[in-house]
Amino acid sequence: MSARELFTFRNPYFSAAVGLAGGLFVVTAVVGFIVLPYAQKDLQFAGLWDAICSAAGLPQRAASVPTARVGPHLSEAVLTPTTLASPSQESIGRGATLAQRCAICHGPTGISRADSPNLAGQYAAVIYKELVDFRAGARTNAVMSPFAVNLTDQEIADLAAYYAYLPRLPAYHPTPQLPKPRIVIYGAPVRGIAPCGACHGSLDNKTGSPWLEGQSETYMKAQLQAFAASRRTNDISQQMRNVARAMTPREIDEAAAYYASQPPEIVKATD
Amino acid sequence: MLVNRKLILAHFWFAFAVFGLALCLGAWQMFVRSPLYTWISNPEWYYRSLTAHGTVMGYVFPTLVAMGFGYAISESALKQPLVGLRWAWGGFWLIVAGAVMAMVPVALGRASVLYTFYPPLIGNAFYYIGVVLVVVGSWVWVALMSINLRVWRRAHPGEPVPLAMFANVAGSYLWAWTAVGAALELLLQIIPVALGLKTTIDAGLARVFFSWTLHAIVYFWLMPTYIAYYTIVPRAIGGRLYSDTMARISFILFLVVAMPIGMHHTFADPQVGAGFKFIHSTFTALVALPTLLTVFTICASVEIAARLRGGRGPFGWISALPWQNPIMLAVAFSFVLLGFGGAGGLINMSYQLDATIHNTQWITGHFHLIFGGAIVIMYFAIAYDLWPHLTGRALPSLALVRTQLWLWFVGMIVTTFPWHWVGILGMPRRMAYYDYSDPAIAPQAFSVTLSAIGAFVLLISGLLFLVILARGMRQGATDAGVWRFSVPVHPVRAVPLALNSYAIWVALMIGLTVTNYGYPILTLATRADTSVPAIYVGAQ
Ligand code: HEM
Ligand SMILES: [Cu+2]
DSSP: OHHHHHHHHTSSHHHHHHHHHHHHHHHHIIIIIIIHHHHOOTOHHHHHHHHHHHHTTTTOOOSSSOOOOOOOOOOOOOOOTTTTSSSOOOHHHHHHGGGGGHHHHHTTTTTOSSSSSOTOOOOOHHHHHHHHHHHHSSOOTTTHHHHHHOOOOHHHHHHHHHHHHSSOOOOSSOOOOOOOHHHTOBBBBBGOOOGGGGGTTTEEOOTTOOOTTOOOHHHHHHHHHHHHTTTTOGGGHHHHHHHHHHHHHHHHHHHHHHHHSSSSGGGGGOO | OOOOHHHHHHHHHHHHHHHHHHHHHHHHHHHSSSSSSSOOOOOHHHHHHHHHHHHHHIIIIHHHHHHHHHHHHHHHTTTTTTTTHHHHHHHHHHHHHHHHHHHHHTTTOOOOOTTTTTTTTEEOOHHHHHHHHHHHHHHHHHHHHHHHHHHHHHSTOOOOOOOOHHHHHHHHHHHHHHHHHHHHHIIIIIIIHHTTTEEOOOHHHHHHHHHHHOOOOOOOHHHHHHHHHTTTHEEEEEEEEBOHHHHHHHHHHHHSSSSSTTTGGGGTTSSOOHHHHHHHHHHHHHHHHHHHHHHHHHHHHHHHHHHHOOOEEEEEGGGGGTTTTTHHHHHHHHHHHHHHHHHHHHHSSSSSTHHHHBBBBHHHHHIIIIIIIHHHHHHHHHHHHHHHHHSSSSSSSSHHHHHHHHHHHHHHHHHHHHHHHHHHOOSSSSSSSTOOOOOOOTTGHHHHHHHHHHHHHHHHHHHHHHHHHHHHTTTTTTOOOOOOOBBBSSSSOOOOOGSSHHHHHHHHHHHHHHHHHHHHHHHHHOSSOOOEEEETTTTO
């Protein structure tokens, strides 16, 4: 077989195949890159080339609108593999000293009497992220923000190491354990809610998600409501806001009451 | 009896054994996410099972069937000893090793990433390396098919390549090229991250690479089925192939148009431009051509058989067909399933309509109908047809064979029709749990239950298939004669060079890949800001 015999326009198969394939490509390209972009009334193009670039998927806007920053201040916390890697005894010790200021609300053993979160044994990444967010203003609270505002990166890492090191203790006002509500076990797949435990422990733990067992019911309920109303916005990619918005008030009550009634020792000892 | 029966039997037995295991997983998945069961409470088990089921059914099983069938074709159609027998065994063992290597981390829950890999989710490296070994093993087969044809050509200069071998090699070339997409994704992107050499991955680019593989792989799965339509069915039912040329054109068309259309799997992806999606959508319409040609040619061939048996009238001939013959039954079922599946495919391929069923149960319903139904039922037929030539023994009972085919057909309809339906109603796919007490989804409980019942019918049919093959190994010896292919109505004396070789078509396949994929891949690969952090399965 010779290539010269095949690849020539004298070969009817070759010319038909190349003609049809090439022709179809050109026609679909014209329609896809020129006709269809202009057919969309809501798209504005500076010119033909702009339309083609847009259809080709080039991520740029020719009609450049100055992008004013709108909306709330979002979390900028970054956790690298080395941020919290194997804390030293000194780091934990410094954290313990710093934590004296926190004790008034979060308790001398990291267990709160004041409906503030219990921090003893919380994941280091969680403490770290929340402090960074408070410091940057991505999360605000009249009491907490002033404490965080002057912390250095090292101090935040020390505090995270210290609280993660503390043993998990029972809550101050333990309530009788409640059965798991549906929203906690199953989530609500149809509304796009994953089971809480898919991130917060029991099934799996996703970095930055706290464990919730034994936390104050009032506190958890307030946070869920704040997420739902977008008063709290430091959840990355709106992970928690999307969940909280889709929850009914009753589900919020049930979830908060359930987690508050659980002993923290059952949290998976990972992290 | 076939000379290389050991090799072919090894491929078929391994293929069907893993198929049987994966079938059990499929039925289990169907059951646990239906209202018949409460909840497995840990979705990880579901995704573990789904990864195993998808990987086996999508990569291991069809590849082995195509390979075993290909070796049988090479030997019988070319009437020459298989060149490279040792290499063929090497390829087989690579696939066995790869399949085992991939399945161990999956079974341990270290690679629940699903068979589409889903970056930036990253599982254990051995899973991906195992898949690569499976692909490499199959490339050995591609090379052998090409070499065997070349050897034959040298001995028979200018003669028309027997249709079965022509189609077989076309399928192998299609596979060689389409597997490159996933291979690039695995080797350049995923495996370095899985090994910890990198911690970020360009998930958008990875999805584009995967789409390069994902459509044409479907046509690779389909090849044995189409080869059986053309070269086994007419012979098995006592007819003639209506047109040898039409068959060649169909296989050539698959080679050319199966490739440049894969982006219909990325319609919902933001990283691909709308213009390219439109081009791919339009080219997708072309793949209907070879299928329509095939349906026409096979119906004509079947009609010839009926008229030879004394069938009369515009439709009366249908009753004259040998309905007792399992191959007749299989091809009829396959066409019905293909018809419904093809109609559904029209919705998937349309850029606009696809949005209504994207990521819903419709998609899984659709590909089970086409792949599990139309395609796999012909794999059964191929095995039944070849078995006596591999074992030297007759199949135990044709009635049992017919029962098996009927069960598969009915089971597939009962499983997939409600599956499509709940997809239209918006039920998402790839979820481990559905809350059927929720008013939004409660009305779908009935359809999902029906689907699960169908799944158990399929499971019974699949196990029956294995039983028939196993019993077929222990019957009394008979001489099944030579394994032959259908004869066309008009004997093939000469075939135009273009229809007897691949150069133009492979060039066109590669050329269209470049035009339709080149720009999106290049821009994504060269932009610096498209990578995201990898998420390791099971990492904290
Ligand atoms: C007893 C028969 C079968 C049943 C009950 C079954 C069931 C299932 C189920 C429930 C899923 C998961 C759908 C989802 O969660 O979205 C699935 C996925 C899949 N099945 Fe099957 N299946 C069967 C046979 C087959 C066959 C014969 C094939 C092909 C040869 C096949 C290929 C696949 C593939 C490729 C997937 C995709 C996996 C994924 O989405 O990651 N299945 N099957
Ligand atoms: Cu496709």
